[in-house]
Amino acid sequence: MVLMDNRNEGDDSKLIVKNVNTEVSGDIIVTHLIGQIKIQDVYDWFNDFEKVCQQFISEGREYKLLVDRKGYTPDHFSVQKEWKDKFFNKTMLKHSKAIAFLLEEGEIMNHLKQSNTKKSVEFFDNYELAFKWLVEYSK
Numbered sequence: 001m002v003l004m005d006n007r008n009e010g011d012d013s014k015l016i017v018k019n020v021n022t023e024v025s026g027d028i029i030v031t032h033l034i035g036q037i038k039i040q041d042v043y044d045w046f047n048d049f050e051k052v053c054q055q056f057i058s059e060g061r062e063y064k065l066l067v068d069r070k071g072y073t074p075d076h077f078s079v080q081k082e083w084k085d086k087f088f089n090k091t092m093l094k095h096s097k098a099i100a101f102l103l104e105e106g107e108i109m110n111h112l113k114q115s116n117t118k119k120s121v122e123f124f125d126n127y128e129l130a131f132k133w134l135v136e137y138s139k
Contacts, residue, residue, distance in 0.1 A: 019068075020045040022052045027097075028064045028134050029053065034071040037079055046086040053092045062095050064134040068102040070125065098122075098137040100130040 018035035022045070029052055033045045056063045067087070074080045093099075098120045103109045105125040112123045120137070124130035 020048075022049045024052060025131075027056075027061065028066060028131070029056070030066045030068065030131075032068040033083065034068060036073050036075060037083075038075040039079055039082055042079060042082045042086060050089075050092070053095070057091070057095050062097045064097050064137060065099045066102065066127075066130055066134055067099060068127070070102045070104055070127075072103075096120075098134055100124055100134050102127055102130050 018037070018041065019032040020035070020037070020041050022029060022031040024030070029049075031045070031049045031052075033042070035041075053063070074083075099122075101112070101121070101123045103112070103123055103125060109123050109125060116123065122130070122133055124133070
């Protein structure tokens with residue numbers, strides 16, 4: 001779902017594009033939560049994301065996740081907490097083979113890369129590299 005939110009009438013440079021959706025490519029689930037995000041956006045995103053994951057789980061299939069949060073801007077600190085509570089769901093994560101996070105380049109991504117100890121988790125600022133890593137990833 002792509003929504004346009006016009007904060008300032010008449011000024012197209014202030015348009016904020018929201019991308020809150022989930023899609024599947026083979027055994028890779030690509031989920032997007034980007035733009036100026038509010039709590040309701042997290043709920044909308046999670047409902048779609050959970051349905052896709054549950055389809056794989058009900059079929060006894062593992063999946064790889066590409067989590068696109070590049071350009072993600074939480075409206076309030078509670079949005080980030082809600083996303084973490086929803087995303088880091090043990091049921092869904094235990095069925096994933098690998099997770100690639102797509103984030104903005106910067107201090108947060110550098111810290112996550114340096115502190116990451118899991119072979120099955122990587123952080124990227126380039127969609128094509130993240131997707132390629134997932135395609136080539138095997139346990």
